[in-house]
Amino acid sequence: MKDVLIIDCGPSLSDVSKHYGVAPEWIMESLKNKGCNFTWVKPYVGDKIQSNNADAWIITGSPCSVYNCEAWMVNLEEEMKNIQSSQIPVLGICFGHQLIAKCFGGEVELNPQGWELGAYPVQFTAAGKKSQLFSGMEENAIVYESHQDSVTVLPENAIELARNNKGNQAFMIHDNFYGVQFHPEFSWEVIKMYVFIRSAMGVKVDDPSDPESTQGELVLFNFIDLI
Numbered sequence: 001m002k003d004v005l006i007i008d009c010g011p012s013l014s015d016v017s018k019h020y021g022v023a024p025e026w027i028m029e030s031l032k033n034k035g036c037n038f039t040w041v042k043p044y045v046g047d048k049i050q051s052n053n054a055d056a057w058i059i060t061g062s063p064c065s066v067y068n069c070e071a072w073m074v075n076l077e078e079e080m081k082n083i084q085s086s087q088i089p090v091l092g093i094c095f096g097h098q099l100i101a102k103c104f105g106g107e108v109e110l111n112p113q114g115w116e117l118g119a120y121p122v123q124f125t126a127a128g129k130k131s132q133l134f135s136g137m138e139e140n141a142i143v144y145e146s147h148q149d150s151v152t153v154l155p156e157n158a159i160e161l162a163r164n165n166k167g168n169q170a171f172m173i174h175d176n177f178y179g180v181q182f183h184p185e186f187s188w189e190v191i192k193m194y195v196f197i198r199s200a201m202g203v204k205v206d207d208p209s210d211p212e213s214t215q216g217e218l219v220l221f222n223f224i225d226l227i
Contacts, residue, residue: 001037002227005054007076008042009095010062016193023060023093026185030217034224043072049079056089056227059096061183065149066098066108077103080177090177091223094147097170097179104173107153113166115203116145118195119211122169122182128161133170133178135222142213143169143182144191146198150181184219188212 006024011017020026024040031038039054041047044062059076066073080090080103092100098108121140128134134141150167154160162170162180170180183191192210199205 001035002224003053003055004031004036004038004224005049005057006038006040007049007057007059007096008040008044009060009076009099010044010064013194013197015197016190019193020187020190023183023185026187026190027058027060027220030185030220031224034221036224043076044070046072049076054088056223057083057091058223059090059092059099060185061094061096061147064095066095066102067149073099084174084177087176089223089226091219092177092179093185094181094183095149097181098149098151100173100177100179101151101155101158101171104155104158104177106151106155106158108149109152111148111150111167112152113150115148115198116150116166116181116206117198117203118145118191118205118207119143119209119213120145120164120166120182120207122162122164124162125160127159127172128170131161131172132226133161133172133219133222135225136218137215141215142211143184143216144186144213145182146186146191146194147181151179178223180219182216184216186216
């Protein structure tokens with residue numbers, strides 16, 4: 001069995017959680033047949049991270065911004081630096097992706113292109129096309145997004161793996177840290193509710209059709225196969 005540490009960085013929208021649960025549950029459900037034992041910690045409420053007791057980490061999204069530099073975020077960055085040379089695979093999702101970038105010297109800010117909400121195509125770089133993380137994914141794969149911050153400057157030595165017209169969508173650094181801006185754990189039902197709630201609050205939706213796609217989930221499967 002593979003021991004996977006899920007680092008939960010904050011709750012989902014309350015109405016989404018009421019109907020569908022929360023991101024760590026979606027991740028565990030997606031990976032239920034991949035031979036994993038899961039440990040779920042919430043550093044934002046004071047849980048400690050046991051760095052050496054896992055074969056891989058998955059860092060979730062968050063309602064927070066990495067540039068707020070809250071104490072638990074700073075502590076999580078330190079933990080990432082501590083395992084940098086361990087070769088433990090780490091997958092950062094949305095906020096997690098941004099925190100990895102910040103941790104290793106990148107820049108994160110409000111996306112000058114505006115919100116990315118709903119279903120979007122992503123394009124893989126030459127390195128991304130060769131990466132096992134995206135094995136089986138189509139060119140212009142449709143993935144699900146809900147964020148207004150973005151990585152505007154990648155860390156030195158980072159390798160860009162995917163992007164679209166909203167900016168960077170994935171990168172790798174130090175051979176074992178992977179960041180994806182999109183949400184591979186989101187189902188079609190979940191993203192439709194995110195779009196419904198946030199568009200009602202005035203957030204612009206670039207593609208109101210919300211096409212259905214299972215492409216993003218392949219990232220979770222492929223990540224576990226890296227262990």
